[in-house]
Amino acid sequence: MTPENLELLRDKAGEVAGMLKLLSHPNRLLVACELMDGERSVSQIEDNTGVRQPNLSRDLARLRAEGLVTTRRDARHIYYTLADPRISALMGALCAAFAPDGKPGQDQRGTTPAESVR
Amino acid sequence: MTPENLELLRDKAGEVAGMLKLLSHPNRLLVACELMDGERSVSQIEDNTGVRQPNLSRDLARLRAEGLVTTRRDARHIYYTLADPRISALMGALCAAFAPDGKPGQDQRGTTPAESVR
DNA sequence: TGTCATTTATCGAAAATGATATATATCAGT
DNA sequence: ACTGATATATATCATTTTCGATAAATGACA
Secondary structure, eight states: OOHHHHHHHHHHHHHHHHHHHHHSSHHHHHHHHHHTTSOEEHHHHHHHHOOOHHHHHHHHHHHHHTTSEEEEEETTEEEEEEOOHHHHHHHHHHHHHHOTTSOTTSOOTTOOOOOOOO | OOHHHHHHHHHHHHHHHHHHHHTSSHHHHHHHHHHTTSOEEHHHHHHHHOOOHHHHHHHHHHHHHTTSEEEEEETTEEEEEEOOHHHHHHHHHHHHHHOTTSOTTSOOOSOOOOOSOO
């Protein structure tokens, strides 16, 4: 690993880590989960995640700022949609890794995990 | 979504978010990347990631505390290994989602990235 | 105007981070 | 056993970021 390559690697790691950071809080992770099924208004997200509205709005602003979601206004409602395919892929992978048979919410404990890959 | 289910979901989200948080810093992400290929001593990790030793040690302690890695001592060296299969799966997914053409630091050995979801 | 939906501002407490200093553990040579 | 070197861990400090809570502001519509 040459120093130049190391620097590139660190750059990339910073980018990816930044994205992980956005999903590394329960509230934002729930929001992303919610949006996996399609667009949702802020109040729908609020109802379905239990995140308090001003905090939710701040989290949504973060996701917006990083380009992970886009918005569409319809009258008084604002609808959010996942915008970054990498996030969708990542969320899919998360579901696969942490809730192998189905939706999270019904706990996967007892699942014998496959032997560490490789 | 009943309130009871919502609470379960939030618990699960907290658990997963906690794991993401551990990977949400460039240094720790690089460490995890490094360990994908097998066990490494602290000084190897230090050399290959450029993370300064005391900070690296603190990060490794965090990963240890959360059960993501295990250690083995050989004389003066301590070797770290990825211990949680979910982390391995997640790292694989990350590589697939963020380095489709096989880049960061190369890696990506035969890993046929599991198709997005389900 | 008033109400609903959403955003922005602010505050205080807690956690994360880089840097630096120090401590512990293991080994080699004497 | 004592010394010094190497490998790793822990402690501390200063700065920044995060988060929940609360209050206030904006925008759309009736």
